Amino acid sequence: MRIGTGFDVHGIAADRKLILGGVEIPCGWGLAGHSDADVPVHALMDAILGAAALGDIGKHFPDTDPEYEGISSLKLLERVTALADAEGYALGNADITVICQRPRLADYIEEMRRNIASSIGVPTDRISVKATTTEKLGFTGRGEGIAAEAVCLLVEKNINDYKML
Ligand SMILES: Nc1ccn([C@@H]2O[C@H](COP(=O)(O)O)[C@@H](O)[C@H]2O)c(=O)n1
Numbered sequence: 108m109r110i111g112t113g114f115d116v117h118g119i120a121a122d123r124k125l126i127l128g129g130v131e132i133p134c135g136w137g138l139a140g141h142s143d144a145d146v147p148v149h150a151l152m153d154a155i156l157g158a159a160a161l162g163d164i165g166k167h168f169p170d171t172d173p174e175y176e177g178i179s180s181l182k183l184l185e186r187v188t189a190l191a192d193a194e195g196y197a198l199g200n201a202d203i204t205v206i207c208q209r210p211r212l213a214d215y216i217e218e219m220r221r222n223i224a225s226s227i228g229v230p231t232d233r234i235s236v237k238a239t240t241t242e243k244l245g246f247t248g249r250g251e252g253i254a255a256e257a258v259c260l261l262v263e264k265n266i267n268d269y270k271m272l
């Protein structure tokens with residue numbers, strides 16, 4: 108088994124859609140980025156790549172490459188899953204925290220979990236998504252951006268039928 112962590116931040120952009128965990132959240136603004144700027148999915152991809160010691164998303168999907176302009180991060184997550192698979196690993200579980208003052212995410216969490224699980228090809232109960240504010244402190248508290256962190260466990264594929272504790 109191998110553990111990985113990921114962290115990402117994107118700044119607010121007035122003229123963009125807000126996509127988190129593959130869910131379009133209606134709030135009148137979005138996040139700046141080369142891709143769809145899906146910050147929890149970016150944190151998760153870096154956690155998976157980190158667990159497999161395969162670098163980070165900027166290495167695999169450079170933000171100078173037009174192929175990735177506006178791309179759904181769930182598509183990139185499928186590719187990261189394939190990279191881990193090629194190394195002999197499957198996702199055991201992942202736990203993601205989205206750090207944002209607003210909008211309130213509680214109503215969208217289950218759909219995010221389903222989207223992420225579907226992209227990876229695992230049951231939804233292996234994916235946890237949580238949200239927290241920073242009590243109006245710092246850049247997330249001032250609404251200047253959204254951050255996300257993720258932790259994941261990769262398991263060797265040949266023991267992927269092990270029972271989760
Ligand atoms: N953007 C957010 C932030 C938080 N939540 C939910 O509210 C709970 C309390 O947040 P605190 O920052 O005061 O800990 C949190 O546990 C989430 O359930 C949310 O839905 N959207």
Ligand SMILES: C[C@@]1(CO)OP(=O)(O)OP(=O)(O)OC[C@H]1O
Pocket residue numbers: 115116139140141142143144145149164165166168169170171172175176
């Ligand atoms: C996801 C990529 C894809 O080009 O672009 P961004 O949406 O800008 O996101 P970032 O977190 O800066 O990571 C870099 C890139 O991998």
